[in-house]
Amino acid sequence: MLDKLAQIENRFEEVKQEILDPEVMKDMKRYKELNIEYKHLEEISKKATEYKETLSNIEASKEILETESDAELREMAKEELAELNPQVPVLEEELKILLIPKDPNDSKNVVLEISAGTGGDEASLFAGDLFRMYQRYCDRKGLRFEVTSISEGSQGGYKEAVATISGADAYGIFKFEAGVHRVQRVPKTESQGRIHTSAATVATMPEVEEMDFKIEEKDIIKEITNASGPGGQSVNTTYSAVKLTHKPTGVRVSMQDEKSQLKNLEKAMKILRARVYQIELDKRKAEEDTLRRSMVGSGDRSEKIRTYNFPQGRVTDHRINLTLYNLSAIMDGDIDEIIQSLRVAENAEKLKEGGM
DSSP states (O other): OHHHHHHHHHEEEEEEEEHHHHHHHHOHHHHHHHHHHHHHHHHHHHHHHHHHHHHHHHHHHHHHHHHHHHHHHHHHHHHHHHTTHHHHHHHHHHHHHHHOOOTTTTTOEEEEEEEEETTTHHHHHHHHHHHHHHHHHHHHHHEEEEEEEEEEOOOBSSSEEEEEEEEHHHHHHHGGGOOOEEEEEETTTTTTTOOOOEEEEEEEOOOOOOTSSOGGGGEEEEEEEEEOGGOOOOOEEEEEEEEEETTTTTTTEOSSSSSSSSHHHHHHHHHHHHHHHHHHHHHHHHTTTTTTOOOTTTOOOOOOEEEEEHHHHHTTTTTTTTESSSSSHTTTOOOHHHHHHHHHHHHHHHHHHHHH
């Protein structure tokens, strides 16, 4: 442990010097990467200092017991050892977690997409409920939730809703939400009171800047048209609606929420870049044998990850067999316990794989 911490602290000093290099400051991509690494190493360095000071104080107390004959000093040393010894395994566990290699995407903002799945109008209503759940969670956590585009369902809710979530560790938090969310409840349209099962699909993608992931202009088909509302009625007499198609992957994005063509183009490019980047990530994960499927799931959109059972007031996350009976609070955005449990499970799996 101490050898590993020494290497980390050496790297921390190197990064400190690199950040101050004028040549590095000119390279915004490199400068940004170093700043992210610096913050992570600083956190480890602080915890390492606390750990080493605790070990040092333990050794000092042991030395007093071995060499001192003064009863009062010996008693103080015994008390200090009784206080410090239990701290060592706790600090070691905290350091092990900090030493797990971080996903470089965790610090990025996230593009959240929710689509109604099986279940018709009820699926759209549930998609709307999930969208509001995440919005309220962001309010609780101080994350910025910016609605990008919405396609409303015929009876309410959303056929599809897209938002960008910004803030510290946004993707690191929301990556666990990707997959199929299932709801069991009596729909508003059900006259017989029967419980129906519906689903909505959640996709979470790290938002990437152009400097980090560039899409070639020649690979994009761009269409500019009039924006239109329900029934084909024109809602915008200027050509502001944007449709983008990425030729190599076939990914398509349409955006008409803004009156400005430029703003629609910016939003569409942001979503296109995130979707294509996610395809690249999935391809890379499939190719690398070391990135095996972990206990918290792959984030595959087809994988059923959670069930929300309204009659029983129950939410079950199937990846870690976690069941909570506070459905109303969860739908109001209180999902921290679920996310933290998934993070703990992921860390435990990584520790096992790393042999720590």
